[in-house]
Amino acid sequence: MVRIVTRTFTIIAASAVLIASVATPALARKKHKAEDYSLTLPPPPPPPPSNGSIFQTQTGYAPLYAGWSARRVGDPLTIVLVERTQASKSASSKLNSDGSFGITPPTTGALALFKSSDASLGGNRGFDGKGTADQSNALSGQISVTVAQVYPNGTMLVQGQKRLTLNRGDEYITIKGVVRIADIAADNTILSTRVADAEISYTGKGDVARASRQGWLSRFFSVISPF
Numbered sequence: 001m002v003r004i005v006t007r008t009f010t011i012i013a014a015s016a017v018l019i020a021s022v023a024t025p026a027l028a029r030k031k032h033k034a035e036d037y038s039l040t041l042p043p044p045p046p047p048p049p050s051n052g053s054i055f056q057t058q059t060g061y062a063p064l065y066a067g068w069s070a071r072r073v074g075d076p077l078t079i080v081l082v083e084r085t086q087a088s089k090s091a092s093s094k095l096n097s098d099g100s101f102g103i104t105p106p107t108t109g110a111l112a113l114f115k116s117s118d119a120s121l122g123g124n125r126g127f128d129g130k131g132t133a134d135q136s137n138a139l140s141g142q143i144s145v146t147v148a149q150v151y152p153n154g155t156m157l158v159q160g161q162k163r164l165t166l167n168r169g170d171e172y173i174t175i176k177g178v179v180r181i182a183d184i185a186a187d188n189t190i191l192s193t194r195v196a197d198a199e200i201s202y203t204g205k206g207d208v209a210r211a212s213r214q215g216w217l218s219r220f221f222s223v224i225s226p227f
Helices: 002-031 207-211 216-224
Strands: 076-102 120-150 155-166 169-180 189-191 196-206
Touching: 076 155, 076 169, 120 169, 196 207
Parallel strands: 076 189
Antiparallel strands: 076 120, 120 155, 155 169, 169 196
C-alpha cells in the first residue's frame, strides 16, 4: 500500500514539474507582451543645403520662443511620477419575512378531538449580507525618457526605462505614453498624470522578489484545486 501511494505521489510530482516547466513560460509570454523601452537616438542631421544663405539651421538649434524643452525625436524628458489611486466599495443587503397560517377546528363532530394548536402553520425567513472592498496605490519619483515619435498634432510618444541594482536584487521602472508639447514645464518635466495611454511598470527580481512569489508546486495545486 505504501509503495502504491509513493508511486502515485511520484507520478503527480513529475506531472507537476512537466506542466510547470512547459505551461508557465507559455502563460508568461502570453500575458506579458514584449515592449520596447530602449533609448531612442535622434536621426542623423541632413546635409547642409547649398542655397548660399549665411544662416543655416544646425543640430540643436531651437527658436527663442520655444525654449529647450523636448520636442524632437531623441530629446530627453523627465517624467515626475505622482500616481495615486484609491477605491472603496461597500454593499449590504438585508431580508426578513414572516408568515403564519391557522385553522380553527369545529367544536362538534368527529373533528372536535383536534385542538386549535394542532392545525396551525408558521414560518419565517431572514438574510443579512454585507461586503466591503478598499484599495489604494501610490508611486512617486522621477524617470527620464526620450522622445520616440513626434506627431503633427503637437503630441509626442515618449518611452524610457530605469534599472536599479541593489544589494539583494534589481528594480525595474518602465514607462511609455503620449504627451503634449504644451504640457511640458520650463524645466523640461511633465507630470505622469499628463501622460496619455500610459504604461507604467515597476517590477523587480532577486532574493526579495523570489521570496514573495509562490512556488511552482503550490501554483500547480492552486490551478487544479476545485476549492
